[in-house]
Amino acid sequence: MMLGAVLNPINTSIIAVALVPIAAAFDATAAHTAWLISALYLATSIGQPLVGRLVDLHGPRPLYLVGTALTGIAGVLGMLAPSLGVLVVARVVLGLGTCAGYPSAMYLIRSEARRTGRSSPAGVLTALSLSTQTVAVVGPALGGLLIALGGWRATFAVNVPLSLACLVLGARVLPRGAVLDAGGERERLDVPGVLLFAATLLALLLFLVDLRVARLWLAGLAVVAGAAFAVRELRCREPFVDVRVFAGNVPLLLTYLRAVAAATVSYSFVYGFTQWLEDGRGLSATAAGLVLLPTFGIGMLVTTLTGRRPEIRAKLLVGAVGQVVVCVLLLFVHPGAAVVFLVGIAALLGIPQGLTNLAIQNTLYHQADPARIGASAGLLRTFLYLGAMLASSAGGAAFGASADTHGLHELAVVMLAAASLFLMVTVADRSLRRVDRAAAGG
8 A cells, every 4th residue: 555655756756856857858948847747747636536436436456556557657658758748748647657556545444444343543544644755755865866876767767666566566465346335336437527627627737837818718718617517516416526515615615725825835846946956056966855855854753743733723824934934035045055055945844844734634624524525635635736736837937948046036936925825814714713623622
């Protein structure tokens, strides 16, 4: 379970230090390499709820094996890619392939809990969470090491042995067939809903990648496709995404908005700041990965120290203020900035990184309709991926031929706007006091 679940986070973080070497190899701009980020998140935002639905319908074994096989194929494709376009295709395949690990793990945990009568396998869930966080921590440093040893293609090649290990373990261990609830019926996949969902996200991403008046028709297409998707899902007996989770639940909508804003800041930093460290500051890929380590390391430490405390609103407020401070500090970064100062910025971001993700997930747990908690959690991941796509688009727009300091400052302004929105929504949201009381058992 843990090996399959780490495939997505490792490919999310490892690419950050490979963008500049890839751009140099194919004589591409930072705006072009931004597609390597967007492609994976677009594929994952569509594929995650789709694969999760298929796991519920057919069990984890076939989806896990097909997904991990696709991950290995994407690794080979990336190793041999003759052009940037082929690399983008490899990242799409990678995004689809890595979608299977986490929902398969959650399905197995639920099945095992039902079999043993243990309703809350906290130890297994904690191990699963820590494994994905640990991989995110080592991803940039591992990417820098792989690039130093075998070039940027090694960051794709690492997926081949991981895929083979998943295939061997999955074939030996995973149970065959789906386990349906007693008296339940096998539901059908809402194919029209899937297609409309994909069309909405694709049109939105294509518009965000190149914001021009001439491309406003893409925004209109996203709105039309989104409206058609909502109408379809409201009328469908077995919807792909139950959009009724939004009905009358304004606090939940605010939580989703916070997720988009926080993710925009976080992913802009991980990808944009890392590119600047290599292009604007002149550090090697290995050194850039090491500079980024404190962000994830301190984030894990903060999560560990505060995870059991019930004060959700306070965590969100501190996290929002921390993001604002980091964005302001980025405005003062220059090509001659001391490495210690840059490491300090990365370390400071680790505080909101550790507080925000945990607090948003706990907020959703208390705000969502218990009968629709699965759909609500799935949508939270989609909104987080939307923030990642916004970050990718902002980075592509801010950086032209290279990730220079002027572009970093432009990106910091976008990040500051998102962080300020996060802070204002949190301050104005009175429902968070009720969430605090519920979290404290009051």
